[in-house]
Amino acid sequence: MLKQLEEKFFQIYPDQVGKEIRAFFSPGRVNLIGEHIDYNGGHVMPCALEIGTYVVVRMRNDEKIRLYSENFPEEGIIEVTTGQLEYDENNAWANYPLGVIKEMTKSISNVNGMDLYFVGTIPNGAGLSSSASIELATAFMMNRLYELSYTRLELVQLSQKVENEFIGVNCGIMDQFAVGFGRKEKAILLNCDHLTYDYLPLPLKGAKIVIANTNKKRGLADSAYNDRRTTCENALLKIQSIFSIEQLAELSSKQLEQVEHLLTEEEYKRVRHVVTENERTLKAVTVLQEGDVEAFGALMKASHLSLKEDYEVTGVELDTLVEAAWNHPGTIGARMTGAGFGGCTVNIVKDEEVDSFLSRVGSEYAKKIGYEASFYVVDVGDGVKELTENLEVVNR
């Protein structure tokens, strides 16, 4: 892979040959359970994937920053200078690395230019965190290049800040955390209130994680996401008149009954999702530790139904894909994953049934929706890392 990356880099930037280049990899993520509760202080269970974003970088002696993505060749090489790092709505992808570079160069006095080559193996906009992946790839790279001393957690928090403030998407911390802290063959249990975490065994004996992409166009997902957050914030304010909680996920099912009269019907449903999803995630930890994959699958199903009926973030595409999966005998568990409104489902499927799953679920989906879903059989991998660190630095 390094060789290939190096070759591609020099095809795009054939000048200045002779300077050192370095390469980094940052994964995508899939969330197994604990959806829409990171920003409510709940527990989530994501894992990092072996698909993700590669970035190759070479420092320059001037102030030019040049960026190229193999996934957006029509954008060509984007060129800015170190003193001119602004959000540009005409950029399809470059705002993510530019936002991170801007944030990180605030603390550096002598900023050099760079040539950057990106290539991603995550489908864009599918809810597998291609944006968190490119943010962390850039943040980790900058930390190494300039020998800054950010901790992994600080890089995660900085990337989330860029997404919130520079990009303008009010996401929680789950995606950036999973990309930063992933571990091969493990799920992460993250407490989003205290940012404490643990690694858990995956429920994968004799089974695979299959991600199914609805291929639905993204549309208004970001504004609907921000709406859900606002509803949760309003409900929290009302609940705080009775219970001294700081985040919605602190509420128990018992307390939920006592606040119903304070809330609108919509707020009540949203809060019920938050409370029950947090409880399901904690239950999922217990069943995983007992190796009870069937029980894990049942919790995934309950999670999807709650996201469909109470949080209302699924839609016909995700529901069709998940229902087709539930009807397949090889499925251990299936649910939507990520923000919803389109994007992907996550499925745990018995090894010997994967082929039949892909063809049956795929054809049921295409028949009902009118276009095809895409499927990825994925492996769970490590968090963001440098590819060149244990090797002799790639040179020409």
Ligand code: GLA
């Ligand atoms: C998106 C956000 C996350 C999280 C999920 C829903 O992926 O970026 O912070 O809120 O949606 O669980």
